[in-house]
Amino acid sequence: MTEEIITKSITPKWLLLIHSIVLVLIAIFLIDVSFFYSSLLPYMGMDTLLLPVYLLIFELPHIIASLLTFADKSYVKFYKNHLLFGLLPVLFIVSLLFYLNPVLTFLIYIIATMYHVIRQQTGIASILTKVKGIWFHLWTSSLIVATSTTLTLLAMPYLFNKVEVRQLSLVALFSVVFSLLTAAVYAWQAKTKIGRLFILATSVLLIVSYFFTLVGYIFFAFFLYRFVHDITAFTFYVVHDHNRNVASVKNSFYGLFKKIRLPFLLAVPLSSILIALLIRIGISETSIALAAIVLLGFAHYYVEAIMWRRDSPHRQQIIFSK
Numbered sequence: 367m368t369e370e371i372i373t374k375s376i377t378p379k380w381l382l383l384i385h386s387i388v389l390v391l392i393a394i395f396l397i398d399v400s401f402f403y404s405s406l407l408p409y410m411g412m413d414t415l416l417l418p419v420y421l422l423i424f425e426l427p428h429i430i431a432s433l434l435t436f437a438d439k440s441y442v443k444f445y446k447n448h449l450l451f452g453l454l455p456v457l458f459i460v461s462l463l464f465y466l467n468p469v470l471t472f473l474i475y476i477i478a479t480m481y482h483v484i485r486q487q488t489g490i491a492s493i494l495t496k497v498k499g500i501w502f503h504l505w506t507s508s509l510i511v512a513t514s515t516t517l518t519l520l521a522m523p524y525l526f527n528k529v530e531v532r533q534l535s536l537v538a539l540f541s542v543v544f545s546l547l548t549a550a551v552y553a554w555q556a557k558t559k560i561g562r563l564f565i566l567a568t569s570v571l572l573i574v575s576y577f578f579t580l581v582g583y584i585f586f587a588f589f590l591y592r593f594v595h596d597i598t599a600f601t602f603y604v605v606h607d608h609n610r611n612v613a614s615v616k617n618s619f620y621g622l623f624k625k626i627r628l629p630f631l632l633a634v635p636l637s638s639i640l641i642a643l644l645i646r647i648g649i650s651e652t653s654i655a656l657a658a659i660v661l662l663g664f665a666h667y668y669v670e671a672i673m674w675r676r677d678s679p680h681r682q683q684i685i686f687s688k
Contacts (some may be wrong), residue, residue, distance in 0.1 A: 427638035480514035495561030505548040512541035
């Protein structure tokens with residue numbers, strides 16, 4: 367008797383539910399302010415974003431998960447030109463730039479990170495709404511400007527004088543307002559209810575994150591985006607890796623789990639976290655670890671830009687449930 371092959375799909379309602387982290391953090395904030403005299407506030411700075419436990423769960427693992435999908439001979443053959451003539455030059459340029467000017471490299475990394483995070487959100491929105499157009503692009507651009515400007519001001523304030531800080535703060539505020547206006551128009555054009563709700567959830571994410579920034583809960587402000595981004599990404603990787611290997615294991619790395627039949631829902635995040643842990647243990651020097659994360663980050667941003675294109679083999683494994 368042959369075993370039934372069951373493919374997995376991504377449920378739009380689940381992608382929406384991930385945004386409920388907003389309610390959780392608002393509840394923690396209100397409890398902290400109302401009953402504990404803002405006792406969490408001293409721990410809400412940018413330094414918290416660099417804690418090893420946080421990095422091992424939220425920053426590095428989903429990058430590892432995306433790279434593991436390429437342990438597939440057919441994929442390597444299909445993406446060969448991108449990997450050789452795209453990825454390698456990117457890593458060389460970033461390494462050289464990091465050596466010459468680490469501050470500038472980190473600034474570019476911040477902007478690239480927010481571009482990557484926002485593009486994931488708006489890319490999913492375009493799939494769910496079944497429409498693009500000028501308002502979609504205006505919404506996406508204003509979100510990128512708002513988040514990257516805010517993060518740059520918070521992460522590297524020493525790069526700017528007081529006048530520049532005020533000017534960039536106004537740019538961030540204007541971008542937030544403009545993104546909400548463009549989101550409203552784009553939502554009006556959406557062809558599905560779930561698409562409108564996803565645009566609303568993304569807008570709420572922006573508003574609450576900006577609010578946390580204003581009241582000094584910086585970690586919460588960016589944890590919102592990181593949580594939504596990483597859990598959403600892992601959802602895609604789990605579905606992709608399952609569908610790609612359910613009939614026969616094509617990924618040499620996940621072939622290691624074939625005998626124990628570990629489901630991809632566990633295999634993908636656990637193996638990614640374990641590899642991230644081994645990398646962190648193997649690199650004890652903080653500056654080298656940071657450089658490694660930046661390099662892996664840029665590698666991730668590049669491959670993600672090609673692996674989810676409409677005609678890619680990765681995209682063919684992704685199914686959205688109705």
